[in-house]
Amino acid sequence: MSSLTGLERALERFGGSLLAQLRHKEPVELVEALRKECDDNTVVCSENRTVVPNAYDVELAEFAYEELERRGARVDQILTDSLLRHGQDRGYEWAGPLAVHVTRSRDVPNGRYRVASQVMQHVRADAFRL
Template identity: 80%
Template sequence: MSTLTGLERALERFGQRMLGRIRDKEPVELVEALRRECDEHVVVCSESRIVVPNAYDVELAEFAHEELERNGDDRIDQILTDTLARHGERKGYEWAGPLAVHVTKSRDVPNGRYRVASRVMHNVRADAFPRSASA
């Protein structure tokens, strides 16, 4: 039985539809890419303390970002943040600071899909994320 919430499943279905339209490539789920970014940057401080980055940048291809805007989903940053927070809880991760996921549109994403990057930011604010030059 899956541990995903209904909202996470809906977001993943959206990601599959979004990426399924891009050429004949195998769709890659955005939520899984975000989780993978988190998992790949763990720092094991002790047996009981695993620290991960707390600031995540998600750059979406222009068409995907525009589709989100058309669907009126202006909460995508918060939805992804909540999804990643639940992932971190399940894994026993400690965030390096307040957790935030910031979504922007970009012309320069690999294969016309998306790019996910993470870093440690001690005091995360929405305006602390750099503006995409192509947005």
């Protein structure tokens, strides 16, 4: 069981009621999915060097995205900060500048969200699409 950090509590504040509607899951489920995507795509280069993707795309169901947008939530930055801290805790090296981009989608397989990652040399959260 993971403890909530300040950033995750902020995510819960911004989207708590909304994300709770998503099949009554904890808001931290999205943060955990992002961390899992990172962990699942590690490349061990040496004993002291583990590289992970730096560009993450989070697609939210349309109603979830619209609610977060209406509330003015900066979920992309909250998720980026949370993932950065996770990588630091694990000793990961990012393949480039880290960014998490949050978009809306009509087609998410679980009805809530989809998380994907890739390596991009130059990335800004507002300028990429996986």
